[in-house]
Amino acid sequence: MLKDVTLGQYFPGQSPLHRLDPRAKILGTILYIVLVFFARSFPAYAALLAALIVLCAVSGISLKLILKGLKPVVFIAAFTAIVNLFWTAGEGAPLVEFWIVRIYPEGIYSAIFMLLRILSLVIGTSVLLTYTTTPMDLTDALERLLKPLKFIGVPVHEFAMMMTIALRFVPTLVEETQKIMNAQKARGADFESGNLIRRVKSLIPVLIPLFISSFRRADDLAIAMECRCYHGGKGRTRMKELHLRFGDVLFLFSFAAFGVLLYFSTPFFASMGFYIK
Amino acid sequence: MSVVTFEHVGYTYSAKTPFEHEALKDLSFTLQEGRVTGLVGHTGCGKSTVAMLLDGLERPTSGRILIDGRDLWEEPKKVREIRRRIGLVFQYPEYQLFEETVEKDIAFGPRNLGKSEDEIRTLVHSAAQFVGVGEDLLKKSPFELSGGERRRAAIAGVLAMDPELLVLDEPAAGLDPRGRADILGGVCAYRREKQNRTVLLISHSMEDMARFADDLIVLKEGELLFHGTTKEVFCRPDLVREAGLALPQITRITNALCDLGIPEGITTTEEAAIEILKRLDS
Ligand SMILES: Nc1ncnc2c1ncn2[C@@H]1O[C@H](COP(=O)(O)OP(=O)(O)OP(=O)(O)O)[C@@H](O)[C@H]1O
Ligand SMILES: [Mg+2]
Numbered sequence: 001m002l003k004d005v006t007l008g009q010y011f012p013g014q015s016p017l018h019r020l021d022p023r024a025k026i027l028g029t030i031l032y033i034v035l036v037f038f039a040r041s042f043p044a045y046a047a048l049l050a051a052l053i054v055l056c057a058v059s060g061i062s063l064k065l066i067l068k069g070l071k072p073v074v075f076i077a078a079f080t081a082i083v084n085l086f087w088t089a090g091e092g093a094p095l096v097e098f099w100i101v102r103i104y105p106e107g108i109y110s111a112i113f114m115l116l117r118i119l120s121l122v123i124g125t126s127v128l129l130t131y132t133t134t135p136m137d138l139t140d141a142l143e144r145l146l147k148p149l150k151f152i153g154v155p156v157h158e159f160a161m162m163m164t165i166a167l168r169f170v171p172t173l174v175e176e177t178q179k180i181m182n183a184q185k186a187r188g189a190d191f192e193s194g195n196l197i198r199r200v201k202s203l204i205p206v207l208i209p210l211f212i213s214s215f216r217r218a219d220d221l222a223i224a225m226e227c228r229c230y231h232g233g234k235g236r237t238r239m240k241e242l243h244l245r246f247g248d249v250l251f252l253f254s255f256a257a258f259g260v261l262l263y264f265s266t267p268f269f270a271s272m273g274f275y276i277k
Numbered sequence: 278m279s280v281v282t283f284e285h286v287g288y289t290y291s292a293k294t295p296f297e298h299e300a301l302k303d304l305s306f307t308l309q310e311g312r313v314t315g316l317v318g319h320t321g322c323g324k325s326t327v328a329m330l331l332d333g334l335e336r337p338t339s340g341r342i343l344i345d346g347r348d349l350w351e352e353p354k355k356v357r358e359i360r361r362r363i364g365l366v367f368q369y370p371e372y373q374l375f376e377e378t379v380e381k382d383i384a385f386g387p388r389n390l391g392k393s394e395d396e397i398r399t400l401v402h403s404a405a406q407f408v409g410v411g412e413d414l415l416k417k418s419p420f421e422l423s424g425g426e427r428r429r430a431a432i433a434g435v436l437a438m439d440p441e442l443l444v445l446d447e448p449a450a451g452l453d454p455r456g457r458a459d460i461l462g463g464v465c466a467y468r469r470e471k472q473n474r475t476v477l478l479i480s481h482s483m484e485d486m487a488r489f490a491d492d493l494i495v496l497k498e499g500e501l502l503f504h505g506t507t508k509e510v511f512c513r514p515d516l517v518r519e520a521g522l523a524l525p526q527i528t529r530i531t532n533a534l535c536d537l538g539i540p541e542g543i544t545t546t547e548e549a550a551i552e553i554l555k556r557l558d559s
Pocket of ligand 1: 290320323
């Protein structure tokens with residue numbers, strides 16, 4: 001059960017996507033998200049999906065893992081698609097009509113598009129960012145990108161450090177939860193049967209030790225950091241400096257060019273009748 | 278109960294992901310009924326994994342685990358039933374404590390088994406006594422205890438379930454010599470009281486094994502290296518070294534003195550003293 005938490009997890013590898021500068025990946029991801037929302041014609045979508053498939057192939061992450069990462073959003077995606085299917089009113093005659101249900105061709109289109117949009121959003125961001133970038137790189141890059149905000153008094157470094165620590169401890173907490181659950185199961189605890197109230201109650205023996213160990217861990221970490229003279233971001237240098245290389249710039253420019261092309265081609269395709277909504 | 282047999286058991290962590298790790302390979306052995314079997318091996322050789330599989334907390338990737346001749350996973354829904362008969366004390370079990378008082382925490386296991394309040398009280402007090410948790414400690418919050426006291430409380434929590442098979446994963450790790458002897462001795466006293474229950478004792482301390490284990494299973498990198506009586510293993514320094522372990526100093530000395538006619542595989546200082554004195558007298 002808990003082992004299925006792959007969302008937001010890094011998979012080590014040596015692909016070009018893994019080696020890309022994390023800043024380039026963050027900017028690329030933002031661009032990608034914008035594109036997913038701007039793409040409103042069939043050809044634009046086809047191009048976007050093609051780009052996504054290329055990215056997946058380059059990342060070297062197996063299809064199975066990518067699909068597994070979709071598990072948590074399957075419900076939302078299906079729900080959105082169904083809502084769109086039934087609630088989109090079209091101009092022509094409905095395809096199906098009985099009782100209060102009317103399905104129009106437009107409804108089918110928008111359901112498919114919604115589904116594609118959500119799935120490509122999740123796959124794209126995870127392949128481009130979370131699966132191929134270590135959490136450390138990610139926060140480093142965020143800190144660098146948000147640095148300008150320091151001048152208006154935003155504690156960028158502190159936020160980045162908090163995020164690093166939070167991300168760092170997600171797998172640890174998952175593992176710890178599993179361990180405590182196993183220990184209580186070995187003492188006869190039952191997490192699987194009974195009604196909702198009983199099940200929630202059965203989690204108490206897991207949650208209390210989990211909270212206690214989290215607090216202890218936070219304390220230990222704070223002490224350990226202080227012992228190593230951590231005193232916030234001022235005057236701190238880094239061990240690994242990020243350097244933009246030619247490949248990173250090339251990636252960003254080609255991705256941006258692709259986006260611009262996609263954006264300006266939309267009216268053109270629309271005039272040819274490919275537009276949706 | 279409970280004849281436990283591992284038949285070609287293999288276990289892989291995070292199977293089919295980049296983090297795949299084969300922890301156990303084709304492991305077969307039978308735990309002798311009514312004996313203390315020690316499971317030894319170097320760090321990371323898969324000892325805790327064996328314990329977890331034995332308690333049905335994970336399913337073996339290959340092979341079968343037979344309990345009284347029946348496959349543990351024959352009916353996955355029944356695994357819980359079998360688990361009730363096995364008491365597993367995890368490595369560093371302190372973190373499992375959660376109740377307001379130690380007494381209530383020790384009672385958690387027997388209560389889950391559906392025992393009556395009277396039975397629970399008896400079980401809790403006798404289990405607490407064996408591992409040296411006094412009456413005053415029973416009334417305290419488990420979070421006010423020292424590390425060693427917490428360890429005892431956690432072990433008592435499993436003993437109180439009155440299991441037919443007891444599995445202890447490094448019960449004495451990180452304790453002082455006195456604490457080690459107390460806990461291991463307490464467990465043995467408990468076992469004797471219960472008509473010699475079967476125990477699987479996991480440790481990498483050969484000194485502890487010398488004192489408490491009848492049989493030994495030696496693991497190396499997830500594979501069975503040797504299974505025999507403790508004496509047999511102590512006569513095979515090569516094997517012990519191959520497993521990444523060290524025999525107790527006294528065994529190494531007496532093994533080196535075998536020219537004097539001292540038998541190989543001496544386990545404890547007392548035994549060595551007797552043998553040496555015998556040679557000196559004659
Ligand atoms: N949850 C896990 N995920 C992946 N690999 C694991 C996991 N738990 C253990 N392993 C690996 O499986 C192997 C066996 O682990 P196990 O905990 O059984 O060792 P052990 O013999 O109990 O060691 P120790 O003496 O240190 O307790 C180790 O190499 C370990 O890295
Ligand atoms: Mg272990």
